Amino acid sequence: MMYHALSCAAFKEYAAANSFGETDAAICFDALERMYMKPKSDASASVKAVFEACHDLDLFRCYGGSRMRNKVTHLKARVGEEAGERLAKLAVQMIKKTGDRLLYSPFEGVPTAGYAVALFSKCSHDPQACLDAISGVVPPIKIKKPLMPGALVEGEAQTGRFIGSRFKVLYEAQTIKWDAIKWDEAAIGVQKKELRDAVWSLLEEYCKIKGLTADWKDYAHNLCEGLKGENCEEISVWLWSSDYSDQKGGMPELCSILNEALRVDVGSYSDDAGQGGIHPSKLPVSAMLQPAVVLTTMLQRFLNASRRVNKSILLKHEAWPDGDGDHSTTKDTVYRGGGLPSKHYNFFKHLEGTGAWYRVPHPLASSFMKKKARFFVTRQTDKPDPFEPGQ
Amino acid sequence: MPFDPPNEDAVTAYYVDYEPVPSESFAKVSGIKSVHRPNHGLANALRKASLVPEVASAFREKEGDRFNYSASMIQTMQTAMLFEVSVWPQE
Numbered sequence A: 001m002m003y004h005a006l007s008c009a010a011f012k013e014y015a016a017a018n019s020f021g022e023t024d025a026a027i028c029f030d031a032l033e034r035m036y037m038k039p040k041s042d043a044s045a046s047v048k049a050v051f052e053a054c055h056d057l058d059l060f061r062c063y064g065g066s067r068m069r070n071k072v073t074h075l076k077a078r079v080g081e082e083a084g085e086r087l088a089k090l091a092v093q094m095i096k097k098t099g100d101r102l103l104y105s106p107f108e109g110v111p112t113a114g115y116a117v118a119l120f121s122k123c124s125h126d127p128q129a130c131l132d133a134i135s136g137v138v139p140p141i142k143i144k145k146p147l148m149p150g151a152l153v154e155g156e157a158q159t160g161r162f163i164g165s166r167f168k169v170l171y172e173a174q175t176i177k178w179d180a181i182k183w184d185e186a187a188i189g190v191q192k193k194e195l196r197d198a199v200w201s202l203l204e205e206y207c208k209i210k211g212l213t214a215d216w217k218d219y220a221h222n223l224c225e226g227l228k229g230e231n232c233e234e235i236s237v238w239l240w241s242s243d244y245s246d247q248k249g250g251m252p253e254l255c256s257i258l259n260e261a262l263r264v265d266v267g268s269y270s271d272d273a274g275q276g277g278i279h280p281s282k283l284p285v286s287a288m289l290q291p292a293v294v295l296t297t298m299l300q301r302f303l304n305a306s307r308r309v310n311k312s313i314l315l316k317h318e319a320w321p322d323g324d325g326d327h328s329t330t331k332d333t334v335y336r337g338g339g340l341p342s343k344h345y346n347f348f349k350h351l352e353g354t355g356a357w358y359r360v361p362h363p364l365a366s367s368f369m370k371k372k373a374r375f376f377v378t379r380q381t382d383k384p385d386p387f388e389p390g391q
Numbered sequence B: 001m002p003f004d005p006p007n008e009d010a011v012t013a014y015y016v017d018y019e020p021v022p023s024e025s026f027a028k029v030s031g032i033k034s035v036h037r038p039n040h041g042l043a044n045a046l047r048k049a050s051l052v053p054e055v056a057s058a059f060r061e062k063e064g065d066r067f068n069y070s071a072s073m074i075q076t077m078q079t080a081m082l083f084e085v086s087v088w089p090q091e
Helices: A002-017 A022-033 A042-061 A065-079 A081-097 A117-125 A127-134 A166-180 A188-210 A216-225 A232-241 A254-266 A289-303 A342-351 A370-378 B024-030 B042-063 B071-083
Strands: none
Touching (some): A002 A022, A022 B071, A042 A065, A042 A081, A042 B042, A042 B071, A127 B042, A188 A216, A232 A254, A232 A289, A254 A289
16 A cells, blocks of 8 residues: 555656646546545546556456456446447457566457567567557457357267256356355365365265265275365366275276266256257256366366466466377377277267367366377276266 | 465455566576566556546446546546556455
8 A cells, every 4th residue: 555655646746747737636636546445526436437447457467367357347337348348358458469468368369378578578668669559450359159069960969968067057156156256366275175075075975876885984084185285276186186096995086986977967968858858857966966066167277278377477388298209109199098888989980070079078188198098998898888877 | 476375364366476577587688678566567557548548438438427528637547547556455
């Protein structure tokens, strides 16, 4: 607040020493001094609102998605959807044009990025260069369109599409909840507790559904005892890649349990009862699903490349497979080894050459090394079909 | 580091660079001048000032004449924005 007070005083002094209207300067001073606080007067209230909006719009450089979306929503409530969108675009483009860091961008074609160091330096030392950059031609920006499901591929199960899955509904709800409570800013202890609770619930329900007599609490204790990570990104990675299992008790690695919870949901849901599916309201919701959603949302939220930052620089690609033979078999290629139930073979066969995408309905592990993928193939013999609930 | 979790007693989290951009050592090698306090430097000030007429116009369209400012008032407001710095934690 000391900087704030000093800068307000500096403006007052500057305005008095130069040819600014006395009344205008006084109103601006009042507005400046009371930003994000109760306005000092009716005359300064509107100016204060403009100042706050200008300040908020430039926060794309240093605010994450949840905080910035709230800012834009607030602005749109004042100026309307269209104008708010236009101002947000303008602000994002100004930041890019001046080489500043863009920590969050809702616009397709304007990706988040770290500093364009040379440009940013130029615009930070040369006022005219900065103004020229700001007033440059602004290209139109496309708004992201929601994904829509494509036509069914022969062999595709008609009872499940990701876009209509209960997972997606719960995922959206979880994201909205975390945005609303500003979960990103919660203490690390609070975040860890939510993670731990989700792991415990998932394991307990997995044993119940499978009819296992394994001591899931013992499994949970052993798994979480080795929990490592200074932040939730590290913890998520650790949980996902942990190889702890209880083979005697029938409990595989946590990643397998998590994926099974997600697969069973997507594979048994239909949003179109008229095409031979069962209406979702008629299907019981697996108790594994909610904790699985929390864990998956955690992975997505913290492992999304656009959110990863190191020393103020957004990390784009830490390590692509380089095909050196020691760390990667083939350049720009990863391998996936696993089992494929025979009844699903036709689906992939018909997908071949269509240009259509197959979106894996859960986190998918892969390897830079072909031999590692082959190792996982050898583990699949006589395993049951994981798409069948209760298997 | 922007995505480091804040201290438990922190009211809110901000992603602020306290180090110059680029670093002093890189500046020596590259010849690119470092920007100190990069979050609240010249670029930030000029962008906010440049937004004033656009934002005022948007408010006027929606909320009417109390946002209808004279050209000299807009200029004063833009000047004020050049002096505007962070106002945590209220923002």
